[in-house]
Amino acid sequence: MTSAPASFAPASSATPDPASRSLPLAGLRVVEFTHMVMGPTCGMVLADLGAEVIKVEPVDGDRTRHLLGAGAGFFPMFNRNKKSIALDLRSPDGLEVARRLAASADVVAQNFKPGVMGKYGLDYAALSPLNPRLIYVNHTGFLPGPYEHRTALDEVVQMMGGLAYMTGRPGDPLRAGTSVNDIMGGMFGAIGAMAALMQRGITGRGQEVDSALFENNVFLVGQHMMQFAVTGQPAAPMPDRISSWALYDVFSVKDGEQIFLAAVSDAQWITFCDAMGYADLKADPLLATNNDRVRARATMLPELRQRLARHSAAELAAIFEKNGLPFAPILRPEQLFDDPHLNATGGLADITLPDGERAGQTARTTLFPLRMDGQRLGVRLQPPVLGQHTAELMEQLGYSLEQVQALQAQGAVA
DSSP, rough: OOOSSSOOOGGGSSSOOOGGGGGGGTOEEEEEEEEEEEEEHHHHHHHTTTOOEEEEEEEEEEEGEEEEGTTTTHHHHHHHEEEEEEEETTTTHHHHHHHHHHOOOOOEESOOOHHHHHTTOOSSHHTTTTTTTOOEEEEEEEETTTTTOOOOOOHHHHHHTHHHHHHHHHOOOOOOOHHHHHHHHHHHHHHHHHHHHHHHHHSSOHHHHHHEEHHHHHHHHHHHHHHHHHHHSOOOGGGGOOOOEEEEEEEOOOOEEEEEEESSHHHHHHHHHHTTTHHHHHGGGGSSSHHHHHHHHHHHHHHHHHHHHHSSHHHHHHHHHHHOOOOEEEOOGGGGOOOOOHTTTEEEEEEEEOTTTTTTOOEEEESSEEETTTTTTSSSOOOOOOTTHHHHHHHHHHHHHHHHHHHHHHSBBH
């Protein structure tokens, strides 16, 4: 075993990189033992906000670096603004590096199965005595309870948590079109970490935070649970629901295009009728109020579909935008690269792809959807190549270059 250094520099003594100095979490160190989407999302949020986020990967790399199909974008999407260190946790020397790195952190985040981090002595119980100020964020399938040892996926909790039922048509449960629970679960982990950091500023002590997929999903469908509590009527799946608004639907129009159109108040209904020249509908006493129109949807919507089908989607969009009415073209994700608003407001940023057939090529990624001090939170560090920062980080922990190279030769680090 290669001898380890006797001490290491705590994260609080590190100087933030110049690009992050003006960001709110500059100077904080986050060490993440994460994979897939949920844990990496937590780290990405903290990284975008200025923290130094160090991703601990196996020596052969995070598996999401090489996923195909729907997972092909996971790694470059959720691992920007991070550093990569590659360690073999089954090696005593690699595990020692991991423990020292974790003990130097302000925040540790992980999303492995229950018991995995404890097996390596990298759980909160093992690390908090070394660093009582440590914030430790677990991202799990379920909060502690009867289900906690089940294996969870976004799709699993969508099915058991009512979201797939609400998304699909009756009898056809359908998962949502993105990793909603993984992404939001990671965001809630980040919120918990930031709240714990604020409390640490008062008490001087860290704590353990738990965020879970299933509970996140239940939070998402809470509005439908409350609907039942208030009305006594079960919520119908969204495609089959009784809409609260009469005009609130997707319409097929000229040339086979589709567009979503809405009027969600009596004032908007009048504006809609005036803009489209529908004086007869405006004057119809059976359509006078929103609730009247909801009750008349069965006859009103077919009539509207027939009238609106005479127009192109672009024509309707122009009319609705001019009159301040809600509308939306039906776009595919790849079309958003050309969205004029995203491009005008800096909502997309260039990154360099780290892996795969297009490694080294530039792509554009979506940024965190907020501004701070009038600025978007941009890309400071490219999604890292596997082990890109191993030597740099180990030297910060007190390892000499010779020790790093020896451990690399042994395969304990990469």
